[in-house]
Amino acid sequence: MTVTVEGPAPQQPQLLRSADTPLGRARVARGWSQDKAVRALILLAESWGWQIASESSLKVQFSRWEHDATRPGETYRVLLCAIYRTTPDALGFNRPRTDKPATTSKSLRERVGELEALVERLSGYLGAVEGVQA
Incomplete structure (x- = not known):
């Protein structure tokens, strides 16, 4: 069977990358970009009636969390566990800091x-x- 595509070949989606941390690996394992993870977090918070930071602030925070520069607060820990469907331990929230x-x-x-x-x-x-x- 031969597959033909008319017009220019589509561009390959960007390779998903993350920091080598439990939180970063969890996002990539879901096949999500940081933008998609932020949107999922916002949608879940809205559905629960929770108030969280703006999308632009969350994009910055996500990067800081994934690089282990800061740890998310309790509200965000609950939301992150829910969107990734995993436990705080699996996301590295209960491990000692390596600062x-x-x-x-x-x-x-x-x-x-x-x-x-x-x-x-x-x-x-x-x-x-x-x-x-x-």
Whole structure:
């Protein structure tokens, strides 16, 4: 059997990508883009009479949640479990955070000192270059 298509070949849909986190993998497993997941979240919240963030805010939040930059609040956890038809554990909500340790004031002081020393060295180099050009 031969299949023929008139006109130009259709474009292949974009490959679904996500962060390698339980939440990101759950979305891709459903075959959803982030936009589709956001719309599903909004539709479910509306059907339940729940008030949630705007679509544009949710798009930003979705990315942050999937990259584990922040964790969704309880309302969003319930909604996400419902749209993906899974449990909080499966979406990684109950696992410990893997955040980097908080920056201490000592390490900030050390970093500022390093930057100040770098500025002084660069200023010295610049002065030497200007002296050569004069």
